[in-house]
Amino acid sequence: MEKLTNRDDVVRIFLDDVRALHRSAEERGITYRKSRTNLQLTHAAPIPNGKLQVDLLEYLTWFYTDGDDLKHQARMQPIQLILSETEGGWKIERVNRIGEREERNLVKGELNFRPSSIVEGNRKRSYDRRKAQQYAELWWDGFNPQYKKFDVDCTNYISQCLYAGGMPMEFSNRKDRGWWYRNQGGTVSWSHSWAVAHALRWYLESSGRATAVGDAKLLTIGDVICYDWDGDGRWQHNTIVVAFDRNGMPLVNAHTVASQHRFWDYKDSYAWTERTQYRLFHIQDTF
Known part of the structure; x- marks a missing residue:
């Protein structure tokens, strides 16, 4: 889980995502035409120290041209917000993103699988x-x-x-x-x-x-x-x-x-x- 602890971190990581997307598009020779983003609230609950955990699903769809074809790709990105209460309301203290690196430590070493009976x-x-x-x-x-x-x-x-x-x-x-x-x-x-x-x-x-x-x-x-x-x-x-x-x-x-x-x-x-x-x-x- 990637932990982003301030606004600059959040902005940086999402800008990095956009740059990576456009680099990939340039390498493939495709052109993005339209995108669509929706956020769904999946869970919200108080946690220790007077904080609030909010779980979101970010739905992303991109439409692009690949030669003469119009195609799309889509993703769902789980995002977790940790909020702390201030005099002016709730402030985002941390953003956690569950990502593609998450399985790294689930199994250690090479597993030697053998046919079972x-x-x-x-x-x-x-x-x-x-x-x-x-x-x-x-x-x-x-x-x-x-x-x-x-x-x-x-x-x-x-x-x-x-x-x-x-x-x-x-x-x-x-x-x-x-x-x-x-x-x-x-x-x-x-x-x-x-x-x-x-x-x-x-x-x-x-x-x-x-x-x-x-x-x-x-x-x-x-x-x-x-x-x-x-x-x-x-x-x-x-x-x-x-x-x-x-x-x-x-x-x-x-x-x-x-x-x-x-x-x-x-x-x-x-x-x-x-x-x-x-x-x-x-x-x-x-x-």
Whole structure:
């Protein structure tokens, strides 16, 4: 969570966001035409020391031209305000933004996933990329009530998309094995690979269910991109390919900072650095 403690910090970080967005647009050769912003109050409550916590969702939509095509991308950014009371009313003391760097410390080190002994179903399955795409579009800005809602939800969302496309769960009685989610009489459990970015990256690498490719243009609908923002081997974010721009480059959906049709390289994100590494996974057509 990014903490901004004064007005100058708030202005600086949002201006940085705008600059990153325009740099990305210049690199892609697109032109922004219109934007729309809405704020939704999701929670407000008093906290210790006479302060007030206010949770907001910022809805952002941009319309742009990509060659002759009019396209859009959208995001939902969670924002938390900490207010303190003064003689003249309430003053913003701190702004917290939940962002794409949030999974950094959820899993330490490289997880060595091994195939588990129980794979869901006993027949070959095909990966239906259209169904994975449809699920990604349906739930990019919300949470399917059939699954647990995670505060840091990017990998849970990607796993749901893969499962909706037909990738079978691989069950184990260990959280560091397989790829699975269980709801048994209201008791919910899941593997690390289902819900943690670092773990899903290594599961896809070692399970034989995906092949790493070296060029984003080789990806197709329903494929997965993993992100290591600092280039230090800690994989912190995942997205799913749902569309392409006029040059055949992927546009992706994601959660945590819920994003729709975002350009795949995330150079418009404050999480991106010059050291950012990507792992591009083509999901197998059959399992």
